[in-house]
Amino acid sequence: MTTFDWNIFYPRNLLEGLTLLLAAAIWSFFGLLYTALMLTVISYSFWISATRFQRGYWFFKPTTRPATRSTTAGNPVNFDKDLTQLYRDVFNTEKVMVSLDHASQYDIHIIWHDDLNITARLGTLARRLGIESLPGKKGQEAIPVIFFEVWKAGCSALLIKKKPDNWGEPVRFKPETLTKGKPRAYIGDTINGDPIIIDHALEHGAGVFGTSGSGKTEVFVVHHASMQLTGLNPEMHIIDLKGTPQLRRLSNDSYISTTTDEQGETVADMHGVYELLQALNNRLAERMTRYTQADCDNIWQYRKKVDNKERPICLYVDELAVLSRAAKTARKDDPITNIMAQLASLAQLGRSGGLILLVGMQHPIATDLPTTIRNQIMTRIVLAVADADAASVAGIPGAQNQPMQGAMMVKHGNRVQIGRGAYIPANT
Ligand SMILES: Nc1ncnc2c1ncn2[C@@H]1O[C@H](COP(=O)(O)OP(=O)(O)OP(=O)(O)O)[C@@H](O)[C@H]1O
Numbered sequence: 001m002t003t004f005d006w007n008i009f010y011p012r013n014l015l016e017g018l019t020l021l022l023a024a025a026i027w028s029f030f031g032l033l034y035t036a037l038m039l040t041v042i043s044y045s046f047w048i049s050a051t052r053f054q055r056g057y058w059f060f061k062p063t064t065r066p067a068t069r070s071t072t073a074g075n076p077v078n079f080d081k082d083l084t085q086l087y088r089d090v091f092n093t094e095k096v097m098v099s100l101d102h103a104s105q106y107d108i109h110i111i112w113h114d115d116l117n118i119t120a121r122l123g124t125l126a127r128r129l130g131i132e133s134l135p136g137k138k139g140q141e142a143i144p145v146i147f148f149e150v151w152k153a154g155c156s157a158l159l160i161k162k163k164p165d166n167w168g169e170p171v172r173f174k175p176e177t178l179t180k181g182k183p184r185a186y187i188g189d190t191i192n193g194d195p196i197i198i199d200h201a202l203e204h205g206a207g208v209f210g211t212s213g214s215g216k217t218e219v220f221v222v223h224h225a226s227m228q229l230t231g232l233n234p235e236m237h238i239i240d241l242k243g244t245p246q247l248r249r250l251s252n253d254s255y256i257s258t259t260t261d262e263q264g265e266t267v268a269d270m271h272g273v274y275e276l277l278q279a280l281n282n283r284l285a286e287r288m289t290r291y292t293q294a295d296c297d298n299i300w301q302y303r304k305k306v307d308n309k310e311r312p313i314c315l316y317v318d319e320l321a322v323l324s325r326a327a328k329t330a331r332k333d334d335p336i337t338n339i340m341a342q343l344a345s346l347a348q349l350g351r352s353g354g355l356i357l358l359v360g361m362q363h364p365i366a367t368d369l370p371t372t373i374r375n376q377i378m379t380r381i382v383l384a385v386a387d388a389d390a391a392s393v394a395g396i397p398g399a400q401n402q403p404m405q406g407a408m409m410v411k412h413g414n415r416v417q418i419g420r421g422a423y424i425p426a427n428t
């Protein structure tokens with residue numbers, strides 16, 4: 001369906017308006033009707049052809065708005081008239097066009113412009129769009145939108161959270177995205193519907209950051225399900241000092257949680273943690289010697305050349321902050337003061353030794369996340385975090401404005417994917 005776009009005949013700028021006034025003057029003062037008509041026709045023809053590319057059509061506008069998500073250089077973009085007008089008002093320029101796209105948790109405004117300072121007017125824009133400011137925050141921080149200066153060539157984008165009732169079904173776990181024999185984990189879908197895959201042959205360590213209820217445990221659950229399908233039969237070690245039922249349920253080789261102290265109180269089993277980390281470090285050291293002797297750089301080569309039964313080792317650490325604080329407050333002679341160093345060494349040996357490390361953290365702050373560990377977890381799975389500081393320690397500015405329940409930005413080195421984590425309902 002198409003309709004004639006009468007908007008084409010509205011004067012778009014001062015020059016256009018003046019040309020029409022001149023035409024009117026020529027007609028009424030000098031009676032030169034044909035000259036006036038010619039002037040008008042030339043003016044409109046010029047404007048219509050000049051803006052044809054931006055509209056994507058000549059005169060007839062498609063009334064059903066096709067999904068713009070598959071928009072590539074070759075396809076015309078469908079601009080949203082009302083949104084475009086709103087942006088034009090806010091930025092007081094004609095040189096902006098906006099198209100609207102949808103993902104399960106976001107409305108996405110794709111803003112085509114030359115060189116607008118969009119950040120400077122985000123406040124006004126948010127007010128016009130009816131987006132409520134966050135209480136207790138000031139300036140930019142109070143505006144709960146995610147803004148990307150460069151979305152693709154020639155445009156920026158604004159991601160606006162939808163209301164939870166409009167999020168639709170959770171993302172289904174997709175075993176079909178995995179390949180047997182490859183250490184890959186499927187953890188969710190991007191807003192375009194592409195799978196988010198972590199390739200542990202290249203990305204040995206990953207951090208999972210997000211406030212309580214953002215979906216960290218679900219990331220571990222989905223990662224675990226992926227690992228079971230790799231055909232690599234990985235070992236599973238879990239350090240879960242919060243005692244989360246879903247994590248306890250995952251079959252594994254060791255599960256460290258809480259213990260009782262001398263007073264009979266339930267406390268984090270820090271000595272259990274220490275012993276596990278030390279044992280794993282010893283095993284990785286032994287592996288490295290064995291791999292070097294076999295002239296292999298890493299487990300993946302070793303599996304190919306020598307023994308295809310060599311198992312990768314998965315270690316999940318949920319709530320790293322508990323570890324780092326316990327290490328800091330322990331007595332000087334207590335071995336648990338070394339826990340962070342042990343973990344850092346594991347993370348470092350993991351790349352060659354085949355240790356897949358996932359560390360979870362509710363509130364990433366620099367003091368709880370030593371750089372020795374941070375530098376080894378090059379993959380960042382960042383869910384909704386509490387504030388801009390946390391987002392920047394996690395490595396993805398803007399991540400503080402994500403919705404809850406699985407919304408994630410995943411950074412593989414320099415590449416960032418935006419999407420939502422997969423969800424496996426508990427009783428299936
Ligand atoms: N990807 C997802 N899709 C749909 N719902 C989700 C998703 N991830 C999490 N949820 C919902 O959010 C709830 C909380 O998630 P989860 O337990 O993983 O949070 P968490 O980050 O581990 O919290 P905490 O820090 O308190 O342990 C889940 O019970 C589930 O209902």
Ligand SMILES: [Mg+2]
Pocket residue numbers: 216217218244
């Ligand atoms: Mg959890």
